[in-house]
Amino acid sequence: MSTPKLSARPALLFDLDGTLVDSVYQHVLSWSDALESEGLHLSIWRIHRRIGMSGGLFLKALDRELGTSLTEPQADRLRQAHAAALLGRLDQVRPLPGARELLAALSSMHVPWAIATSGASITARPTLALLGIPESTPVVTRDQVAYAKPNPDLFLAAAERLGVPPGDCFVVGDSIWDLLAAQRAGALSVGVLSGGYGQEELERAGAYRVYDDPADLLAHLDELGIRAAG
Amino acid sequence: MSTPKLSARPALLFDLDGTLVDSVYQHVLSWSDALESEGLHLSIWRIHRRIGMSGGLFLKALDRELGTSLTEPQADRLRQAHAAALLGRLDQVRPLPGARELLAALSSMHVPWAIATSGASITARPTLALLGIPESTPVVTRDQVAYAKPNPDLFLAAAERLGVPPGDCFVVGDSIWDLLAAQRAGALSVGVLSGGYGQEELERAGAYRVYDDPADLLAHLDELGIRAAG
Numbered sequence: 001m002s003t004p005k006l007s008a009r010p011a012l013l014f015d016l017d018g019t020l021v022d023s024v025y026q027h028v029l030s031w032s033d034a035l036e037s038e039g040l041h042l043s044i045w046r047i048h049r050r051i052g053m054s055g056g057l058f059l060k061a062l063d064r065e066l067g068t069s070l071t072e073p074q075a076d077r078l079r080q081a082h083a084a085a086l087l088g089r090l091d092q093v094r095p096l097p098g099a100r101e102l103l104a105a106l107s108s109m110h111v112p113w114a115i116a117t118s119g120a121s122i123t124a125r126p127t128l129a130l131l132g133i134p135e136s137t138p139v140v141t142r143d144q145v146a147y148a149k150p151n152p153d154l155f156l157a158a159a160e161r162l163g164v165p166p167g168d169c170f171v172v173g174d175s176i177w178d179l180l181a182a183q184r185a186g187a188l189s190v191g192v193l194s195g196g197y198g199q200e201e202l203e204r205a206g207a208y209r210v211y212d213d214p215a216d217l218l219a220h221l222d223e224l225g226i227r228a229a230g
Numbered sequence: 231m232s233t234p235k236l237s238a239r240p241a242l243l244f245d246l247d248g249t250l251v252d253s254v255y256q257h258v259l260s261w262s263d264a265l266e267s268e269g270l271h272l273s274i275w276r277i278h279r280r281i282g283m284s285g286g287l288f289l290k291a292l293d294r295e296l297g298t299s300l301t302e303p304q305a306d307r308l309r310q311a312h313a314a315a316l317l318g319r320l321d322q323v324r325p326l327p328g329a330r331e332l333l334a335a336l337s338s339m340h341v342p343w344a345i346a347t348s349g350a351s352i353t354a355r356p357t358l359a360l361l362g363i364p365e366s367t368p369v370v371t372r373d374q375v376a377y378a379k380p381n382p383d384l385f386l387a388a389a390e391r392l393g394v395p396p397g398d399c400f401v402v403g404d405s406i407w408d409l410l411a412a413q414r415a416g417a418l419s420v421g422v423l424s425g426g427y428g429q430e431e432l433e434r435a436g437a438y439r440v441y442d443d444p445a446d447l448l449a450h451l452d453e454l455g456i457r458a459a460g
Contacts, residue, residue, distance in 0.1 A: 044252050
């Protein structure tokens with residue numbers, strides 16, 4: 001018998017923006033504002049398709065799409081302008097339906113879970129606060145690893161915090177960068193539509209299964225073979 | 231020989247928001263603001279997937295998704311709050327790359343074209359102004375037909391304005407509601423990704439061909455068999 005892909009007790013590694021909190025569209029327009037403040041214009045759908053990837057890679061993609069070559073001080077100003085614009089929109093951000101309930105259910109089933117986000121601590125912390133999760137929750141932010149998504153580092157670090165091999169984890173994410181990073185971490189992945197990607201895009205990026213949002217995932221945990229500890 | 235699907239000189243019927251102007255994300259957050267002002271919360275991706283459809287049908291879908299039963303005065307307040315929020319964001323709205331050039335190229339090739347939008351005149355007019363098109367451009371807005379998309383009325387009226395049978399038209403749109411309405415109008419449709427839908431979603435809704443945005447469509451007019459009048 002070959003080694004199964006997941007043990008009988010998989011852990012879950014969650015992305016944050018678009019997966020647990022309804023913040024993707026605010027991120028998108030905040031990047032658009034930041035670019036405009038530097039006199040740069042990129043179509044908003046192209047920004048949307050880059051949310052969740054490393055900020056550094058986002059800026060490289062921007063250079064390619066705009067034919068620019070951003071300087072390091074410009075890149076820094078863009079990151080700061082994005083964070084400032086986002087902080088101004090945080091009062092509009094809500095947890096996604098079922099997010100709190102899903103995390104509470106996993107905890108009560110003794111299923112290990114963690115959060116791994118390409119976001120910096122400064123924007124991630126106020127968003128995490130919306131979820132009402134314990135202080136002890138393992139959370140890995142951009143500042144804590146060398147490379148963000150689609151590199152696997154965030155998910156590898158999150159699995160390590162849980163003491164679970166990455167191959168025993170499901171990554172749950174809304175963007176193709178989550179799903180590509182999951183493949184590189186050797187984990188299976190579950191897509192959610194709540195970040196605004198279409199189902200087929202997520203499947204083509206390797207999603208093992210796709211649900212609407214955390215509430216829909218919670219209602220179908222059986223499909224992932226996730227059970228309360230016996 | 232059977233009747234061909236399109237004559238040798240097809241006309242183009244354009245959607246406006248997300249197809250010619252980069253306004254979908256502003257519409258999305260304006261609906262979110264309007265709902266919040268009535269104490270209603272709907273995930274933002276679900277609003278995104280409804281943009282471009284008739285406002286009346288949008289509100290019916292909302293009733294289903296929220297389990298509410300909106301009264302007519304509530305629906306009116308929502309429409310007004312959306313329009314007010316959108317007007318406050320219009321300074322952020324830009325034409326999509328290649329939109330002006332595409333329309334100018336079609337005109338210089340003597341290819342008939344028109345615009346058909348589910349938007350009301352009050353929000354469509356300032357958006358149209360960004361395109362710098364002649365006053366004489368045939369434009370059909372929500373106010374001028376009985377039913378908006380996915381009903382075919384807007385595209386049928388636009389084809390009639392051009393004096394071209396609907397079956398001799400390509401509908402160009404960013405949302406599945408455009409593409410479904412095109413099918414009901416008996417027209418072929420071309421999808422653009424610039425409204426934030428994925429390519430596969432547009433293909434599954436009937437798109438004959440999908441391009442990134444107006445600039446990409448302009449660069450590939452040959453693929454649609456669109457030529458300058460000989």
